[in-house]
Amino acid sequence: MASSGTDSRGSFSLHSYHVSEDLGFILPDPLEDLPPHYQPWLDIALRIPELVHSHELRARVDKMPLLSTSFLCKHKELRLAHLALSMMTMGYVWQEGENNMVEKLPSSLAVPFWEVSQRLGLPPILTHASAVLANWKKKDPEGPFDMENLELLVSLPGGESVRGFFLATLLVELAAVPAIRSIPSVINGIRCGDTDAVVRALEDISLSIQDMNDALKLMQVHVDPSVFYGIMRIYLSGWKDNPCMPKGLVYEGVHTKPMEFSGGSAAQSSLLHCFDELLGVKHEEKGRSFLTRMRDYMPPAHRQLIQDISSQPSLRSFVQQHQANDQLNQAYEFCVSKLLALRNYHINVVSRFITVPAARARQLRNHSQDSEGETVIKAPKALEERGTGGSGIMTFLKTVRDETKDALLTEPSKKIKNHS
Template sequence: MNSQRSNSGDAVVSGGQGFLPETDPLESFDTAEHNPEVSAYLNQMDELARELPALLDGSELRPAVAALSAPDGVVQSLSPRECRRLCLVSGFLASAYVHDIGNDPVDHIPTGVAVPLYECSQRLDREPMLAYDVLCLHNFRRETEADGLELTNLDTLVDFTTHRDERWFVTVHIAIEAAAGPGLAACRRLHEGVRNDERAVVLDALETIHESVTRQTGIMNRMHEHNDPETFAREFRPYYDGFDGIVYEGVDELDGEPQHHRGGSGAQSLVLPSVDAALGIDHGATGLTSHLDALRTYMPDEHLAVVDSFERGPEVRPYVTQAEGEIQAAYNDCVEAVAEFRTVHFGQTMAYIRRMTGDSAGTGGTDYESFLQTLQSNTEAHTL
């Protein structure tokens, strides 16, 4: 597999899968590797993940979660992939417990889910929340193992509902992440070409970035095929909301203090921030960049290192300006492709959120209308 290491020394981008894991996520725990107490708990978590939609439909989810008891040291006994899976399952259960549609609000997460969610998140250096990294990047399987990460070959591992709309919504994002892989690898080659003044490398990299972003937009344009806006807004989007004053029971480190976390959001993806950084699309020191910085606390450190390495890379725009001709045209094609992706994304947020709910904020706490419009106009302004 074509992977490239960033200048930071610890950030890897897969040319085939981008920020998706190079080894597909676990579909269940291998309980044979653990002692009986841990195995029993992990089996319970697998069962709850499978039965989550039925438990929510029958108003049985909260009692089932409240009855869970996590063995001491369970997180420490897990492999890295198992830790990711427990983070995924406990994140879904926590959001389902807090946001259980049709039932009264609650102000806590029971110990059996709160402790493993917190401890897994600490081990993975992330926020203890169902953020984009686990909701999408670690929540997929292939329908046919030998085939690629095409949209029609993807399915989810955990869902809140049985609606195809939910699975389609998530797999569209996963397919976009996969389609970003060649473009992200090309961003690295672009910087190498600029450093070494290799114009053929620069041109080829820009053309690959353009193709990748255009493909991502094509996938985004398929969102409406199996995701009805009303089903999205009413049936499963509420589960992506953040936590506002929620106590993580049993987590000694939090000392019973209510916690506040943003919900999972596509704004937490690092694909476009990486491309922005590589191309030199600068959104300026404004309230927008402060908001983007706040979102970064929900993004994996190893992925942030990729963005950081691009931000510290060579200045692409002056090089392209001096090069003129086909290199400048290819650069402008890239900028216009990024702007078009943002235009399509903005249209979808209006169709799926604003028109359905009237909400001005996304699940990640973003004032999405102003946020996305500013990103789009800033991007367009960077054509040469």
Template sequence: MLISGASSEFLKLTQEQIEEKYLVSWKNGFLVDCSQVNLPICWSPFEQAAKQLTEHVEKKSIRETVLKLNGDHDIPKEKRQQLVLHKILTFLTSGYIWQDGEEDVPKELPWCLSKPLTRVSDALGVQPILSYPSMILGNWKMKNVDKPFEFGNVNAMYWTPGGDGAEWFIVTHVIIEQRFAPALDAIVEAMKHSSPGSEDNAKLVEALRNIPKVMSEMMYTFTKINDGVQPEHFYDELRIFYSGWGNGRNPLPDGLIYKGVYGDKPKTMKGGSAAQSTTLQLLDAALGIKHEGDQKNFLDEVRDYMMKEHRDFCDVVEENSNIRKYVDQCENDDVQLAYNKCIDAIRNFRNLHMKKVDQYIKRPSQRNDRRQAVEGLKDTGTGSTPYLEFLKRVNEDTKNCTLTKK
């Protein structure tokens, strides 16, 4: 791929312009700081209900509480306010639908949730379900902003029922996202120094070498999930709240009716999934890692669950990165070695993901004493895919992108 005029324009943007246009941060990656955002007072009853979600679900009172809410209010125009509202509404939706696991599941979402949820989702360019942007990216706060971004100094703002494990699960993913932040600069720098007329092998190698370091930090953080979430607890108690509906899966095989919206016809939705994180898709886009078949279709579909700005950032990088083509044609051994180490690092992270899926889903699903009220998720991930086979194929695609000397 030759660098287009559009790419030239993108590479002329300053760091500040990229951060503003694509809602990213050189400090915190794709995380969006909503910790100081306040909603108009009309949404206070929704906030209160979401903060008490665990209590309401335990008492089987979440549906009664939701039906008393008035959702006939204007959607905020400010982006972070919209994300906060989406977060609150989707946590309430998750509790409302999955209060009893797969038993006694309502077929429709009441108007007081469906109307504001679909409107704010349209405004953000995301889907009306609890997904990665609302559950992870905009759902954190620091206890002390002057201290490091670490476990113990980061809290979730909202979480599903499941005790401390529910919050730990969210915080682990928040910190993984924050650890990705240095890769943004590495990607942009690598794009610049592999573009026609601006080639610089030394600077390209320097930029590429930062990516394995980032992946190592992300992997280390990922392993910490075991410190606060037990596999059986995740499978039996947490996982149902992150699941979607439709695609022939019980108990909502046709999808969920969003009352008063979509002509009152059921809509299918994928549940929250790590595939909805922009991090690995951005690395694929930058490094020219291509996927085929069902895995490509799934990864394309989950982009609709990303924030529009993040999706756009991934798209512009994918359309304009010249990194792989340049490395493939370059005769400098250091350049190709640095590139292949990036591929290896991404493969290692995806291998770790497979191991965690095996540990937290496959093995717990084979227990005789597993919770029977979550059987619909037994053989698929929360994003509706046959999880291990999907991850295996994605990693094979990654391996196949290793470059060899000609």
């Protein structure tokens, strides 16, 4: 049966998945402005950090007019609207941290946010698709796509660390573009038994995953762990599996009952889902259900791509059938080992930005030390052991890492060092 990813010649192609040749899953050239009707949204969205700091954001949103979304016609307009409304929502909900929580989002924000989300097939909460993939502009349009020449469209409290966090994540997405482009070559190579084509594509994917790992290292340079943990992180938190908001959030004018949505998570990026499906990495039920739920937070076309990759002939079986082909075996093992190294490094990053600051915050609280000037103490206690997406973060990441290791075919390769 031909999938939606099959072109007129019967080959698997990325053409119908909203994947850019140059930018992969990143939205090319996001808009910076909406039609004039929506200026009240942008007037608030572009000032979120200062309005949260002065405790005025909720009051400003409460006075905001309820605007019709019918003048948003183009996809990019909807993406900017989703970004602006979701950032406002996070600021509104978490303005006072864990104190003075709100139970409902006012209709002036909730109704348009719900309508825009429905049209995009995204949930009404901040997602990776908005905060990262659609939240960038170049300072010099002709200049390079790098940290120095990039700026966020909409930001959250946390200063330069917010910029560093979202843009480093964006550059990881950019580094993955050659790998995403090579996926059809692997699938079509398997279909027609062309081992050389599969080897070449796997080598390209391996190099690209290594580049992703290098891009992730920008976090160390551009994000202060105490600012990330103590200030930023709560604004990425959702209202599902969150002890701060056990009932969820009422979207006034949409539903009378509270709704639950997960906060931001690296698992909302389509990249690793694509690699797992391609390379045959299998996840246990608990981890798999969380990862599958995170696909609901991706643009529908990207979700469909992951699904369609999973229904293609198995690469792992293809490699096993060609055991005598050393080149093919080595290319596959090298690719899995690069994915394993990336997951190990991600554990390292999470340790530096969450586990260590959480331990410091606990220590300060337990000893009632004078924590003046200690940013980590401001962090919500409820998130000490959890990811903002609601997962028990370290256990989850180590399980996923070990499952990646299980995809390796040969025992000696399993001795790849784990830096965790």
